[in-house]
Amino acid sequence: MTSSAPALGLLLDVDGPIASPITRTIDLPAITRDLVELAVRGIPLIFNTGRSDDFIRREVVAPLIAAGLPAGARVHGICEKGAVWFSIGPQFGAAGVSEIQVDETLAMPADFATEMRQLVEAEFADSVFFDRTKRAMVSVEQLTSIDTATYLPIQARFDERALDSLQRRGFGVSRLDDVRRDARGEVQWRIDPTIISTDIESVVLGKDLGARRALELLAVDGPLPLAWRTVGDSRSDYAMADWLYAQGYEVAHVDVRPADGVPEKPYLVLESPSGAIHDEAGAEFLAACLAETA
Incomplete structure (x- = not known):
């Protein structure tokens, strides 16, 4: 358990920002590499997705562990928009995840x-x-x-x-x-x-419920981040930042597919400076985070 509060936490949708929406896999090696390096630097990473835990184990957890994700890094998964949750790391054995929790209701x-x-x-x-x-959806x-x-x-x-x-x-x-x-x-x-x-x-499920689950998981393994960046490719992903902002956190949302229209928000909304979208924009964002935490 860490003793000081991280300056930043990342709450990440998977399809779009991390995995290609075309191939449904992590196609850009820089994404896996930079996620591991951010975790090594003590930045909490939480994947907040509508995907199943099976998909995240295969397409996200396995590549992260293969790339050297260390035991004890603060990395968690929220699946099915908050219905399923678990922690991630090599300390959990071959599967790389803790016991799966499911809200059957x-x-x-x-x-x-x-x-x-x-x-x-x-x-x-x-x-x-x-x-x-x-399991739920x-x-x-x-x-x-x-x-x-x-x-x-x-x-x-x-x-x-x-x-x-x-x-x-x-x-x-x-x-x-x-x-x-x-x-x-x-x-x-x-x-x-x-x-x-x-x-x-x-109707209870959503990226806002996923954000609440994320804070509950992080509260178990250390101090909560002082500020947040949320990342997504659809309008429903803004609910992550909405919820965190309502809790009093400094938050900015990264929209990797702004062509659907960027809503007015009381917090900062970021887009790719190069005009990249989907996982290419996600890779740009992760690289920028590394530069900021160097």
């Missing part, structure tokens, strides 16, 4: 998950796959063999089928700006389309 109904898996297998298998590794992801223009109309058709299924069960569902409520006026579940997938999830 936020899990989608099992019969709905089964129906969506069967729907994908019967009607959408040539364009998407059902993510069997999710239901996620359907674009195959890398098709392009975005092909995927988006297919995604819209799937989303409508998912919405119909939830409404047949009497659940209130929110989808973009269309909010439909149950007899008690409540919304329990949300359909959240991303650029490569659709996540169907509890």
Whole structure:
């Protein structure tokens, strides 16, 4: 456990800033190298993602440990937008992660998950796959063999089928700006389309919940950072910085895909100075962090 508060903590989305949204892997060696060096320098790193713990173990944890992540570094994973969490490091054995914690109260109904898996297998298998590794969310992801223009109309058709299924069960569902409520006026579940997938999830889940989990994990292994940088590629990622700002932290958000529009915020919003996007912008940001902490 460290004795002095770190000057900075990093709260990182994975798809986009760290992993390529095209290949879904860390393609730039500098990203892994710089993440390890930041951890060595005592900067807490928390991956706050909608991905499953299985994906993070394979695509993030394994490369970090192979690159020399030291035991005892303050590195943690928050998956499925706050439903799943764990710590990361070689001290946890071959898997590189601590015991997986899951908030079962936020899990989608099992019969709905089964129906969506069967729907994908019967009607959408040539364009998407059902993510069997999710513990709380239901996620359907674009195959890398098709392009975005092909995927988006297919995604819209799937989303409508998912919405119909939830409404047949009497659940209130929110989808973009269309909010439909149950007899008690409540919304329990949300359909959240991303650029490569659709996540169907509890409305409690979100990058803000992930930020709260991050502070809870860090409180166990040392002092909390004095300031934060959050990094993401979608508008929903701003919720990390929103939550930290509301708690009184100095925070700046790094947007690696600002083409969707940068909202007005009471904190600093940063973009790539070169105009890079996605993981190239993420690599620039990590390199800048290293320069600042040298």
